[in-house]
Amino acid sequence: MSGLVMPSGWFVGCGNMGGAMVAGWVKAGVDLSALTAISPSGRDIPGVAVSTDLPDGEPEWVWLGHKPYQVEEVAAKVAPRIGAHTVILSILAGVECASLRRLFPEARAIVRLMPNLPVSDGEGVTGLYSDDADPALRDEISAIVGKLGFAPWGEHEADLTAISTVAGSGPAYVARFIAAMARQAEALGLPAEIAQRLALETVAGTGVMARASGEAMGPLATRVASPGGSTEAGLKVLDGDAGMDDLVARTVEAARRRTEEMAAAARD
Numbered sequence: 001m002s003g004l005v006m007p008s009g010w011f012v013g014c015g016n017m018g019g020a021m022v023a024g025w026v027k028a029g030v031d032l033s034a035l036t037a038i039s040p041s042g043r044d045i046p047g048v049a050v051s052t053d054l055p056d057g058e059p060e061w062v063w064l065g066h067k068p069y070q071v072e073e074v075a076a077k078v079a080p081r082i083g084a085h086t087v088i089l090s091i092l093a094g095v096e097c098a099s100l101r102r103l104f105p106e107a108r109a110i111v112r113l114m115p116n117l118p119v120s121d122g123e124g125v126t127g128l129y130s131d132d133a134d135p136a137l138r139d140e141i142s143a144i145v146g147k148l149g150f151a152p153w154g155e156h157e158a159d160l161t162a163i164s165t166v167a168g169s170g171p172a173y174v175a176r177f178i179a180a181m182a183r184q185a186e187a188l189g190l191p192a193e194i195a196q197r198l199a200l201e202t203v204a205g206t207g208v209m210a211r212a213s214g215e216a217m218g219p220l221a222t223r224v225a226s227p228g229g230s231t232e233a234g235l236k237v238l239d240g241d242a243g244m245d246d247l248v249a250r251t252v253e254a255a256r257r258r259t260e261e262m263a264a265a266a267r268d
């Protein structure tokens, strides 16, 4: 055990993302004995007690991990069960603090988090934001969420949109990039399994190396690309019109627009 104890409470909707957070805490040795995952299906969630209904007693922390469009329905059940000491911690994409405060008027504090899936291995990114959490609560939350990886607090609520559309969605984008690299390795004649593995190891290895050295991406790429060589020829395509920057800009903008739509839906 890490000595860290999760405050008593509920994780309401603990699916792909909530389950990844629980897995990360279990690996980090966080004591989850006071946490109950609320799962309508009652399916097993390794590392945490599961209930199909809200347990008795007033929770200290309530994590919201269901889908954003379910927030009104969930709040109708949860809000009457919380007290002035309860903290709401929401991972719902787009749903703003003001919307959560409207739905949970009694809560001690409203905290928004934007995690990503690698939290399951302590390698995640989790953006944090609150209008009303005091410094002691922020420190307590940072200690727990910091066990899942990099966990910066945003200065403005809009920072969470940036974190969501880049880091929250990021593992899906990176998965597409790895798959595209693997397809090309296969097209050049490698067996599918080797092609997949080399694409994955290339991305993972580059990340590990860059994190260890702190080297910026520009010089890193330059170290690979010999002048007049093959990488330079490849980079001219990636760096050209409608290349990587344009593709990523359009991708992130589409995610940002959808985040704004989800925020607007929850404001009603």
Ligand SMILES: NC(=O)C1=CN([C@@H]2O[C@H](COP(=O)(O)OP(=O)(O)OC[C@H]3O[C@@H](n4cnc5c(N)ncnc54)[C@H](OP(=O)(O)O)[C@@H]3O)[C@@H](O)[C@H]2O)C=CC1
Pocket: 012, 013, 014, 015, 016, 017, 018, 038, 039, 040, 041, 042, 043, 065, 066, 067, 068, 070, 073, 074, 091, 092, 093, 114, 115, 116, 117, 168, 169
């Ligand atoms: N997936 C990701 O990478 C990220 C997701 N998020 C956010 O996390 C949230 C969940 O996404 P994700 O984990 O992918 O979705 P999932 O569908 O995997 O999980 C949602 C969970 O909600 C539970 N649920 C369904 N209906 C209700 C209800 N009425 N009351 C309580 N719980 C309910 C389900 O429980 P069961 O199946 O046990 O019945 C399900 O496991 C979303 O709000 C999303 O914006 C944020 C960052 C990244």
Ligand SMILES: O=C(O)[C@@H]1CCC=N1
Pocket: 093, 164, 165, 168, 169
């Ligand atoms: O797709 C979504 O809406 C959420 C937000 C970031 C990752 N998944």
